[in-house]
Amino acid sequence: MAQLAEKVPSARRAEMGRAAARLFSERGYHGTSMQHLADALGLQRGSLYAHIGSKQELLFDVVDEGADRFLTRGREALELSGSAGARLRRLLVGHVETAIEHLDSATVFLNEWRYLPADMRALVQDKRDTYEEMVRKIISDGIAAGDFRSDTDVGFAARLVLSAGNWTYTWYRAEGDLGPQEIGERFAELLIRGLEAR
Amino acid sequence: MAQLAEKVPSARRAEMGRAAARLFSERGYHGTSMQHLADALGLQRGSLYAHIGSKQELLFDVVDEGADRFLTRGREALELSGSAGARLRRLLVGHVETAIEHLDSATVFLNEWRYLPADMRALVQDKRDTYEEMVRKIISDGIAAGDFRSDTDVGFAARLVLSAGNWTYTWYRAEGDLGPQEIGERFAELLIRGLEAR
DNA sequence: CGCGGTCTAACGACCGTTCGTTTGGAGGAC
């Protein structure tokens, strides 16, 4: 079934989550062995099981944490009072900032979630759907207000916005001259310009 | 070193490449065992080695094939004689069509290339860079011709175009009502509108 | 007869996980 309850993560357990996020993002879930993780923490392989239930559970925790971060930032943007354009801009900036500031867990969330067993995957999928629905809502509002073109395919436009944001982690490198906020705002500018009514 | 020479792939070998592309795209490279591949072909594990040198070589072949397909389509668009907008549209449509018509190898190309050893990865990286350069070229041409805004950050705009196209494989399902060409053209319309000078 | 293609068997290494034991520090009793 999986231990979906049980929180109160000890400091050590949290440290394991961080190490796992880094390793899973670099080597992939299946490419990371418990030996790799143990080495990163200076432990023996078997000692890990004093803190975790299984490798799978560790993957779920990392993925779920990534999903929650996007959801939280998305809600902030959704509840803003400005125009649809302003809210979409805020959402995109928040999205890119989240992806970059938590590059490891965001990468695992986007890349490795499909290796979860069906029941855990469904939980994550729900959060993904909720997030996508937020984007659709903002775009719909923009159309209703006459800010965005009335012939916009909402689902499709939402997917374009997410596509743009979700690919960032594959090319972003810290030494580049653009920070997360600048990247998010440039994305937003190009995309909103494409949506706007003439 | 790797057997980068040796072509003339027998029919059986080509069949293995296709099976590997499907399995790698579904389960990931590290999540696919030679046993999985043998099962898919109705063979014993060891029999595979009459046709391939190693699992790694198989991955390289799939990834490299994916890269070549994008390059070929990109060149077609680049050599077109129309406006920058028309060429960018053609490139994006070709990109999405390629990604969807060869969903397996495109997925492996985009997702699993990082598991290649350094020397093979470098070869693929070169092709990626070449492709990205094509997109930049078209956008630069558009700026020079006055079609696109003069303050466009070329590298950044190119990345946005690729981000949009490269995320398609994660959500595209054949039963949807939009075909590859329609998807590509809608992408292009939104993105070009965002780039155009007023 | 030669030979490509498959089979079976085996190789050493590593997989995720379990478990009995050891460690070391905290806290109370005297």
Next chain:
DNA sequence: GTCCTCCAAACGAACGGTCGTTAGACCGCG
């Protein structure tokens, strides 16, 4: 201050199984 108990954390060996790969025997087709 010294002893003893307790407990969480880590050890380290072992589990059954799978990994990618190699080798040799065999088979049918030319």
